[in-house]
Amino acid sequence: MPRPRLVYRCQACGRASPQWMGKCAGCGEWNTLEEDVEAPRKPASPERTGKSAPVPLSQVASTSFSRRECGIGELDRVLGGGIVEGSLVLIGGDPGIGKSTIMLQMAHRLALAGMATLYVSGEESAVQLRMRSERLGITSERILVYAEVVLEEIREEIARSRPDVVILDSIQSVYSAGLDAPPGSVSQIRESAGVLMEIAKGTGTVVFVVGHVTKEGWIAGPKMLEHLVDTVLYFEGDASGAYRILRAVKNRFGTSGEIGVFEMKSTGLHEVRDPSSIFIHGLGGEVSGSAVMATIEGSRAFVVEVQALVSRTAYSMPRRISIGSDQSRLSVLLAVLEKRSGVFLSNSDIVVNIAGGMKVSEPAVDLAVVMSILSGSLDKPMKKGMVCIGEIGLGGELRPVNHMESRLREAVRMGFTGALIPASNLDSVSSLKGMQLIALQHVRDALGHLS
Ligand SMILES: Nc1ncnc2c1ncn2[C@@H]1O[C@H](COP(=O)(O)OP(=O)(O)OP(=O)(O)O)[C@@H](O)[C@H]1O
Numbered sequence: 001m002p003r004p005r006l007v008y009r010c011q012a013c014g015r016a017s018p019q020w021m022g023k024c025a026g027c028g029e030w031n032t033l034e035e036d037v038e039a040p041r042k043p044a045s046p047e048r049t050g051k052s053a054p055v056p057l058s059q060v061a062s063t064s065f066s067r068r069e070c071g072i073g074e075l076d077r078v079l080g081g082g083i084v085e086g087s088l089v090l091i092g093g094d095p096g097i098g099k100s101t102i103m104l105q106m107a108h109r110l111a112l113a114g115m116a117t118l119y120v121s122g123e124e125s126a127v128q129l130r131m132r133s134e135r136l137g138i139t140s141e142r143i144l145v146y147a148e149v150v151l152e153e154i155r156e157e158i159a160r161s162r163p164d165v166v167i168l169d170s171i172q173s174v175y176s177a178g179l180d181a182p183p184g185s186v187s188q189i190r191e192s193a194g195v196l197m198e199i200a201k202g203t204g205t206v207v208f209v210v211g212h213v214t215k216e217g218w219i220a221g222p223k224m225l226e227h228l229v230d231t232v233l234y235f236e237g238d239a240s241g242a243y244r245i246l247r248a249v250k251n252r253f254g255t256s257g258e259i260g261v262f263e264m265k266s267t268g269l270h271e272v273r274d275p276s277s278i279f280i281h282g283l284g285g286e287v288s289g290s291a292v293m294a295t296i297e298g299s300r301a302f303v304v305e306v307q308a309l310v311s312r313t314a315y316s317m318p319r320r321i322s323i324g325s326d327q328s329r330l331s332v333l334l335a336v337l338e339k340r341s342g343v344f345l346s347n348s349d350i351v352v353n354i355a356g357g358m359k360v361s362e363p364a365v366d367l368a369v370v371m372s373i374l375s376g377s378l379d380k381p382m383k384k385g386m387v388c389i390g391e392i393g394l395g396g397e398l399r400p401v402n403h404m405e406s407r408l409r410e411a412v413r414m415g416f417t418g419a420l421i422p423a424s425n426l427d428s429v430s431s432l433k434g435m436q437l438i439a440l441q442h443v444r445d446a447l448g449h450l451s
């Protein structure tokens with residue numbers, strides 16, 4: 001009988017190594033190897049072999065999966081239209097961001113629709129959960145609270161009570177008594193995820209798993225958990241601020257990249273149905289160092305404000321800080337500005353921030369970043385009611401972006417009257433009433449559009 005052996009497992013990619021190394025040979029991350037016990041593999045059971053045979057794709061029976069709205073519009077949107085029977089959903093996020101809150105609120109809505117939820121709490125006692133539910137004004141006979149951390153017990157309870165939905169809060173606190181590894185270790189998490197997947201697929205129960213994110217930004221420890229589950233949702237935003245963004249990073253039953261916006265109040269997470277209204281204030285044109293752009297997240301467009309602070313540096317190496325947009329992209333844009341339009345900022349510290357805790361990773365934000373920096377550096381505000389949308393190439397040329405028309409429509413809806421856009425995008429947009437389009441070929445042309 002093979003015995004468990006000690007290995008060092010990368011917390012990022014899950015690769016096991018017989019000895020400790022500073023750098024993982026699999027993913028190249030540093031200091032990610034931690035002690036772990038590798039359980040021996042079970043020999044393939046003879047009765048399983050030969051039971052299934054390959055089937056032509058055309059002959060596979062097609063069943064449409066059953067989806068049900070949970071009643072929280074922003075959560076339903078991120079899930080691709082509601083919860084799907086037999087799906088395993090991972091919800092991750094920083095400590096205190098609101099994972100348990102949204103799960104309890106969802107359980108409440110589902111209870112109102114007649115669905116039973118088993119809330120397995122490994123982190124908090126039943127009393128703590130009760131205190132939260134009182135604060136949120138939630139009480140229901142259909143929500144069963146189960147403070148348990150042993151996987152086998154949880155499995156039995158699910159088989160006994162047959163809930164429609166299981167919430168496991170959190171996967172790091174649960175352990176299998178059959179594995180000689182601590183809770184939260186890679187083997188335990190993998191084991192728990194395997195069992196939960198079996199429950200979800202075998203019984204049609206919808207399983208939500210809460211996972212913490214480590215400092216490095218992984219669902220602790222393993223990233224591989226993301227591969228195992230059907231849907232991965234991440235809570236983003238500053239836990240000390242009011243707004244939270246729930247993002248679908250992966251979804252086997254819907255579009256990934258979809259986001260939901262919430263506001264955290266003492267009564268729980270409240271949906272923000274019109275995100276544009278929280279990310280901008282007014283139509284700009286008042287202060288320097290600010291430019292507005294319209295971004296696309298999933299199927300939705302909304303406007304965000306890019307702010308830049310440009311100040312004389314006190315260091316030999318000026319500082320470049322980018323909050324909410326790509327840091328290395330900022331360096332590239334500054335180099336392009338210097339080389340292609342003769343704007344020298346090498347004596348300036350530059351901080352770029354997307355207001356409201358929003359993250360914009362698409363290159364369509366380039367023009368707004370550049371305009372906010374130029375506006376901050378020259379101390380000239382942008383013209384009032386102007387949005388800037390466009391990608392900037394290394395030659396300084398403005399490159400077209402996708403969904404330009406949806407972006408412009410959203411800007412018009414919010415009261416904007418002018419847009420700086422790449423000339424190459426003009427063909428893709430029909431004329432919009434009340435919106436003056438200014439086509440730019442090159443980043444140097446943008447300089448003349450500060451007031
Ligand atoms: N009385 C309150 N009034 C307003 N907001 C509160 C109150 N109590 C808690 N909160 C908010 O709820 C957040 C905690 O929510 P929750 O417990 O759902 O987060 P979590 O992601 O599950 O955290 P953890 O990682 O600790 O499990 C706090 O950070 C705070 O923003």
Ligand SMILES: [Mg+2]
Nearest residue numbers: 099100123169
């Ligand atoms: Mg919690």
